[in-house]
Amino acid sequence: MKILLAEDEKEMANAISAVLKHNHYYVDAVYNGEDAYNYGLADDYDCIVLDIMMPKMNGIDVLKNLRAKGIAAPVLFLTAKSDVDDRIEGLDAGADDYLTKPFAMGELLARIRAMCRRKSEIAPNDLQMGNVTLNRSTFELCTKKGSLRLASKEFQMLEMLMNNPNVLISTERFMEKIWGYDSESEINVVWVYISYLRKKLTQLDADINIKAVRGAGYTLEKKT
Amino acid sequence: MKILLAEDEKEMANAISAVLKHNHYYVDAVYNGEDAYNYGLADDYDCIVLDIMMPKMNGIDVLKNLRAKGIAAPVLFLTAKSDVDDRIEGLDAGADDYLTKPFAMGELLARIRAMCRRKSEIAPNDLQMGNVTLNRSTFELCTKKGSLRLASKEFQMLEMLMNNPNVLISTERFMEKIWGYDSESEINVVWVYISYLRKKLTQLDADINIKAVRGAGYTLEKKT
């Protein structure tokens, strides 16, 4: 899950970012409205968290402009004002939820989870394919043989694959979604994590496997 | 995917070109606006990256002239100015996106991918002719007999043929589109890949075949 966070107070931004990362989200943080708009356009976020009061462009305008460009990601507003008009304007502009500062991190997490769930419609906490199950809240990979906890990157990769069974996901797409497009890391890390996942799937006698499509990426498919 | 890159600073152009090529794009690089216009007209690019400030003709005029000629390829502007007017003018002229220098290569790649994705969402993902189907995302060639994954060059050739059934495609056109104008390779490689494709089509009992038109090129046609 990739989240865009736009919040001009850097300390607050860092705090939120740390919490989100700790919960296995990939986070891009920006500190003004213009960057928020640019990032939102350039990438395919699962969720966008926007402060309303920001330099260069306010959150509501960012949202309006993104929606005008066809960006449909769910948006949550952070607002210092408890002003009702502001909320109405935000929701009218196409926001899915809002949160008034100050707020508890737990509430933010819950709302983000809810929004992402709404987006994926079916709201499965467990992803399933073949004889394996991936639990999104404990990060556990299970079969009848047993279960294993996945590390954050492992989890994110398998989540992407299980969300799109039989669909090719390019190595670059993994990098973008999980490491960020400005990452210093080599493409190599993706290969390493694929290797880790395959090893764990084998350990659990999974009947799915990750197929490499040379020069393109990977697909998750059922064993024949 | 074939990209036209117009950027007058040669070092910058080379750097961008190298990155794009490494990411499986075919790149034509030009160093002034006039060439950009001519190349853009002469070939069918999937995406055009234009510097705004260029000798002979500026990027915005290049875009306007191309659009006037009916060229619909998505266009991304590179601009040194963060000047808002410039951006507005660019977007008004029909650009799909812009990027302010300096920028991260990763961001450029992400935006190009996004633009091409938007375009390819319109195009059907499966190509079909006779009893065979070519899946554009997994590169798989299927019939009732089974399926085979095509290598990158094989795929690109068959894609060109299936996009233009019963139309003659010259050997030179294959070379240009797939290997690039300045390729060192012999014309021979086209013949070799045609041979590979025919072998695979036969293996799958395809009812289409690639007919050679001596001295001209190849056509894809249904077996009688």
Added chain:
DNA sequence: TTCAAAACTTTAGGTAAACTTTAAGTAAAA
């Protein structure tokens, strides 16, 4: 009609790049 050159077909093999895996090092968390 013949036959040699040109145009294409096909196969085989070397090379480089893409991918896999393991091992080892670093930094952060428990």
Added chain:
DNA sequence: TTTTACTTAAAGTTTACCTAAAGTTTTGAA
């Protein structure tokens, strides 16, 4: 401290790509 997550490096494996060379077919000039 110990453990865990993450990354890099490097050695091993596989495969796409291209070249070269040996067929095969077609063409057209003699």
